[in-house]
Amino acid sequence: xxxxxxxxxxxxxxxxxxxxxxxxxxxxxxxxxxxxxxxxxxxxxxxxxxxxxxxxxxxxxxxxxxxxxxxxxxxxxxxxxxxxxxxxxxxxxxxxxxxxxxxxxxxxxxxxxxxxxxxxxxxxxxxxxxxxxxxxxxxxxxxxxxxxxxxxxxxxxxxxxxxxxxxxxxxxxxxxxxxxxxxxxxxxxxxxxxxxxxxxxxxxxxxxxxxxxxxxxxxxxxxxxxx
Amino acid sequence: xxxxxxxxxxxxxxxxxxxxxxxxxxxxxxxxxxxxxxxxxxxxxxxxxxxxxxxxxxxxxxxxxxxxxxxxxxxxxxxxxxxxxxxxxxxxxxxxxxxxxxxxxxxxxxxxxxxxxxxxxxxxxxxxxxxxxxxxxxxxxxxxxxxxxxxxxxxxxxxxxxxxxxxxxxxxxxxxxxxxxxxxxxxxxxxxxxxxxxxxxxxxxxxxxxxxxxxxxxxxxxxxxxxxxxxxxxxxxxxxxxxxxxxxxxxxxxxxxxxxxxxxxxxxxxxxxxxxxxxxxxxxxxxxxxxxxxxxxxxxxxxxxxxxxxxxxxxxxxxxxxxxxxxxxxxxxxxxxxxxxxxxxxxxxxxxxxxxxxxxxxxxxxxxxxxxxxxxxxxxxxxxxxxxxxxxxxxxxxxxxxxxxxxxxxxxxxxxxxxxxxxxxxxxxxxxxxxxxxxxxxxxxxxxxxxxxxxxxxxxxxxxxxxxxxxxxxxxxxxxxxx
Numbered sequence: 124x125x126x127x128x129x130x131x132x133x134x135x136x137x138x139x140x141x142x143x144x145x146x147x148x149x150x151x152x153x154x155x156x157x158x159x160x161x162x163x164x165x166x167x168x169x170x171x172x173x174x175x176x177x178x179x180x181x182x183x184x185x186x187x188x189x190x191x192x193x194x195x196x197x198x199x200x201x202x203x204x205x206x207x208x209x210x211x212x213x214x215x216x217x218x219x220x221x222x223x224x225x226x227x228x229x230x231x232x233x234x235x236x237x238x239x240x241x242x243x244x245x246x247x248x249x250x251x252x253x254x255x256x257x258x259x260x261x262x263x264x265x266x267x268x269x270x271x272x273x274x275x276x277x278x279x280x281x282x283x284x285x286x287x288x289x290x291x292x293x294x295x296x297x298x299x300x301x302x303x304x305x306x307x308x309x310x311x312x313x314x315x316x317x318x319x320x321x322x323x324x325x326x327x328x329x330x331x332x333x334x335x336x337x338x339x340x341x342x343x344x345x346x347x348x349x350x
Numbered sequence: 351x352x353x354x355x356x357x358x359x360x361x362x363x364x365x366x367x368x369x370x371x372x373x374x375x376x377x378x379x380x381x382x383x384x385x386x387x388x389x390x391x392x393x394x395x396x397x398x399x400x401x402x403x404x405x406x407x408x409x410x411x412x413x414x415x416x417x418x419x420x421x422x423x424x425x426x427x428x429x430x431x432x433x434x435x436x437x438x439x440x441x442x443x444x445x446x447x448x449x450x451x452x453x454x455x456x457x458x459x460x461x462x463x464x465x466x467x468x469x470x471x472x473x474x475x476x477x478x479x480x481x482x483x484x485x486x487x488x489x490x491x492x493x494x495x496x497x498x499x500x501x502x503x504x505x506x507x508x509x510x511x512x513x514x515x516x517x518x519x520x521x522x523x524x525x526x527x528x529x530x531x532x533x534x535x536x537x538x539x540x541x542x543x544x545x546x547x548x549x550x551x552x553x554x555x556x557x558x559x560x561x562x563x564x565x566x567x568x569x570x571x572x573x574x575x576x577x578x579x580x581x582x583x584x585x586x587x588x589x590x591x592x593x594x595x596x597x598x599x600x601x602x603x604x605x606x607x608x609x610x611x612x613x614x615x616x617x618x619x620x621x622x623x624x625x626x627x628x629x630x631x632x633x634x635x636x637x638x639x640x641x642x643x644x645x646x647x648x649x650x651x652x653x654x655x656x657x658x659x660x661x662x663x664x665x666x667x668x669x670x671x672x673x674x675x676x677x678x679x680x681x682x683x684x685x686x687x688x689x690x691x692x693x694x695x696x697x698x699x700x701x702x703x704x705x706x707x708x709x710x711x712x713x714x715x716x717x718x719x720x721x722x723x724x725x726x727x728x729x730x731x732x733x734x735x736x737x738x739x740x741x742x743x744x745x746x747x748x749x750x751x752x753x754x755x756x757x758x759x760x761x762x763x764x765x766x767x768x769x770x771x772x773x774x775x776x777x778x779x780x781x782x783x784x785x786x787x788x789x790x791x792x793x794x795x796x797x798x799x800x801x802x803x804x805x806x807x808x809x810x811x812x813x814x815x816x817x818x819x820x821x822x823x824x825x826x827x828x829x830x831x832x833x
Contacts, residue, residue, distance in 0.1 A: 177826045182740060203744050210742025217829060221737045225363030230351060237351040238742035246351070282741070 126194030128290045128322030129156040129179065134188035134198075135345075136171070136178055149174045150345035151188070156290070161313055161323040163333055166342035172326035173218075175342060176292045179324070180213050181205030193289045210239040214283030214321065216293040216312070220275045222267040228254060228278045229263040235282040246286075253285035254278070257311055273304040277311065284315050291316050293325040297332060309335050353747065357754035360734075364727060371716075371723045372763035378712035379767025379801055380774060385709045386797055387775045389702040391782075391790035393695050398789075399423065399543055400687035402474045403450075404668045407436050407658040407675065410683045417683075418690045421452050421657040423544045424462040425785075431654035436682045440658050445671050448473035448661040453556045455656075456519040456528065461505040463519045463549045465556025467493050471500070473661040476541040477789070488513045488536035495554045500536035504546040504783060513537055519549075519559075528559050542789040553655075660684070713804070720759050721812035724752065728819045735820050736828035749817045756813025757806065764805035768798050 136149035149171035156162050166172045177183040179190050181197045184205075190197040192212045197205055209215075214235065222231045232250035244252070254263050257277040267275050276296070283291050296312060297305035309332060316323040325332070326342070333339050361368040399422050408417030409430030419426045440449035450473050453465035468490045471483040483490060491498035501511055511517055516531045532551055540546050662671055668686060675684035728735075735748055743751075772794065779790040 177829075180740070182825045182829070203746075206739065206742060206744045209740075210744075213742075215740050217740075221733075221740070221829060223734055223737060225359045226351075230359070233351050234356075234738075235741045237356075238744065238747060 126191065127155045128158045128160070128193055129154065129324065130189075130191040131155070131179065132189045134175075134178060134190060135186050136174055136183065137186050147345040149178065151175060151342070154340070156322045156324055158289070158322055159317065159320045160338065161316060161336055162325070163336035163339045164324060164326045164342050165328060165330070165333065165339060166326065167328060167344060170342045170344040172328075172342055173294055176215075176294050176324070176326060179290075180215055180292055181209045206238075212289040214286065214288035214291040216279055216283040216291065216296050218295040218298050220267075220279040220299075222275055222278055222282075224267050227264050227266055228259060228270065228274075228281075231267070231278055232282045232285050236286040239286055249285050249287075250281070253281035256315060257281045272299060273307065276300060276304070276308050280308070280312050280315060284319050284321065287319050288321055290322045290324065293323065295327050295329070296325060297327070297329055302331075305329070305332075353750045353754055354758075356738075357751050357758055360731075360751065361755055361758060367723060367727070368759060371720050372759050372766065374716040374719050375713065375760055375763030375805070376767035376770055378709070378714075378716040379764050379805070380771035381709045381712055382706065382801065383768060383771025383797065384774045384778075385706055387771070387790055388778075388782075388788075389706060391775075391779075392788045393699070393702075394791070395542075395789040396423070396691045396695070397688070398477055400691040402543075402661075403659040403687055404662040404665055405660045405672055405675075405684045405686050407432060407440060407660065407682050407684055408656075410681050412683075414683070414685045415690050415694060417657055417685050418687045420454065421659060422687060424454075424464070424548055431656060432658070432682045433680075434655060437655055437658045439678075440660055443671070443674075445662050445667045445674075446660055447663045448659075450659040450661075451553050451655050452657045452659065453553050453655055456521055456556075456559070458505070458517055458519050458549045459509050461502070461508065461547055461549050463551060463556075465551055465553035467553055470550065470659070473659065474543065474545060476543055482538065482541060482543070482545055485539045485541050486536040487539060488534075490536055491550070491552050493552055493554070495558055496552065497530060497532045497555050497558075498535045498552065499532040500538060500550045501534055502546040502548045502550075503538050503540035504780065505549050506537045508547075508784070511537075517549075530555070530559050542783075544783075547784055713801075713808070716763070717760065717808040717812045720756060720763075720809075721815055724756055724759075724813065724816035725819060728752075728816050728823070731820070732823045732828040735823040736825045739823075739825040740829055745821050748820050748823075752817035752820045753810060753813035756816065757809035760805045760809030760812070761802070764801060768794070768801065 131151050131154035134151040137145040138148045140146040178185050185198045197208055229250055232253050233246050236246040257280055259277055297308055300308055406417055406421050409432050412430045416426050437451045440446055448469045450470045456463040471490050472481055474482045491500055511534050513534055515534045518527050518531055520527050672684040775790050776792055782788040
């Protein structure tokens with residue numbers, strides 16, 4: 124049996140508190156997400172949802188515990204190695220889209236593949252295909268400011284999935300969208316992830332999204348952390 | 351997306367700041383190139399031209415540098431004349447290959463009219479060591495009294511004269527026009543020498559101009575001699591000669607005077623002369639005769655010259671020839687142009703080098719400006735850097751992007767500066783040739799390669815601090831606020 128896309132064990136992350144001590148910000152005893160599986164992680168504000176994604180992505184180092192992506196350990200690696208592992212295996216969909224304003228839609232999608240090993244189609248072709256897939260075939264040369272909010276989110280989805288990552292992390296992907304757009308976005312994200320056979324981990328506090336997922340888990344605020 | 355592509359797009363996104371930063375570098379580079387071109391152009395132009403003659407005969411009391419500048423570069427004033435005999439003696443000297451007489455003072459629409467002989471076009475060379483004779487379209491003038499002329503390339507362009515045209519000249523810088531007309535029989539192609547801006551006529555015709563024929567040595571010296579003789583004579587006669595020393599200014603152009611014929615009843619008359627040079631023409635040259643004297647005009651031997659350019663049969667003979675002149679030729683001094691120009695640049699060169707360094711510092715200042723500009727942008731680019739990192743860019747990628755931006759600014763600014771600098775040189779070259787006889791060499795050279803190399807190093811160096819600052823950008827904090 125192959126390794127799961129994501130394996131988390133005894134993961135803890137602390138932040139400094141104003142009193143000079145450390146505050147527990149994240150406490151996840153165990154979490155697995157299989158390849159091609161979609162998981163929604165709900166939690167209240169302050170439960171550590173974004174911190175969880177950042178630690179899984181290697182953007183933040185873990186203080187304790189382990190994170191493995193496709194069998195490769197993320198925790199314990201140097202920053203540069205974490206960056207490389209992230210580039211190789213993870214697509215990240217941000218709450219605020221995080222598109223670079225100076226790049227076109229095509230270039231923004233290409234950017235997601237610029238720092239990972241190339242396999243299959245050229246990054247430009249893969250980016251173009253991904254934009255076609257999210258219905259932006261006629262907006263490839265538009266800059267983010269020339270796109271609607273929904274179109275920007277679709278570009279962000281294309282960027283997260285164009286490189287066929289093992290794991291897609293989505294942080295409150297619908298919080299900036301109205302209901303109709305949120306539905307379209309989630310439909311697109313889940314179907315695209317399924318086509319790409321990518322594991323999908325969505326964190327949200329939007330209860331209306333839960334019905335879209337067969338598997339939903341709750342991230343409890345760590346004991347001792349401010350709720 | 352390559353590092354270069356990302357850096358380029360980042361610069362494009364901050365278009366105005368990027369352009370202004372590149373312009374500051376371009377200006378520094380352009381100024382450096384222009385100043386170095388001016389410095390080197392002036393020096394090489396003067397040194398090259400100075401090699402045209404082995405020595406120049408000029409008046410003893412004139413500035414040696416003035417003699418060289420006036421004769422070879424057609425700038426400045428001579429400050430006196432020398433006897434015609436000096437030319438004849440030089441021509442007959444067995445050491446001399448070419449003796450070229452010069453008589454100056456008239457102008458053609460801002461260009462010096464030079465009375466000389468066709469030997470000038472044989473003796474002088476262009477920067478490629480081709481005799482000026484070969485640059486003449488048409489033919490050289492006949493040495494004699496035919497009113498023919500050869501015009502330098504720049505003078506022809508400025509005056510619009512071409513083969514077959516006729517022209518008149520004015521006296522000095524004044525508006526008084528001589529009645530004589532010269533026919534253009536030759537037009538020189540541009541040679542990159544001061545000859546480009548000269549108008550050359552047979553020296554014989556120069557003295558045929560009404561008002562030019564009285565010649566001789568320096569006016570003041572002549573006057574003193576005449577006054578002394580006159581005083582001696584008066585002393586002998588025991589009375590002051592009333593009305594003596596009645597000077598008269600000549601009609602029309604307030605300068606010398608025409609004397610026809612060979613005899614003068616006044617034994618002093620043969621000495622009446624005027625300095626025939628550009629300086630003297632603005633003066634009113636009194637021509638004094640004792641009362642009752644009837645002045646008839648001087649012989650050709652009495653005519654004066656501004657200078658004589660000497661090309662020896664071998665440069666080795668130079669010192670011997672100068673010594674001979676010093677011993678034998680009376681009121682004439684022999685000046686070695688190369689020595690004069692070398693002494694001139696011994697004084698000027700350190701200043702020129704210092705100026706070059708000062709201007710080159712502008713490039714460094716512009717480089718520091720680039721660093722400050724990039725450094726300041728980092729604070730506003732934290733989110734961009736965090737996004738890059740989040741999608742997989744390693745620290746070295748971020749570092750490379752920022753350094754590449756600095757490199758692009760320095761290289762593109764530098765390339766623009768090189769073009770602007772050479773464009774400036776091209777624009778000012780005709781002016782300098784016209785006004786100072788300096789020929790600026792056009793085209794790219796080792797300086798451009800050196801500047802390009804310096805700019806690459808500068809770009810790498812000034813990009814380090816902003817890049818290091820970019821590396822320190824916390825990714826998570828700048829993607830979105832942590833919970």
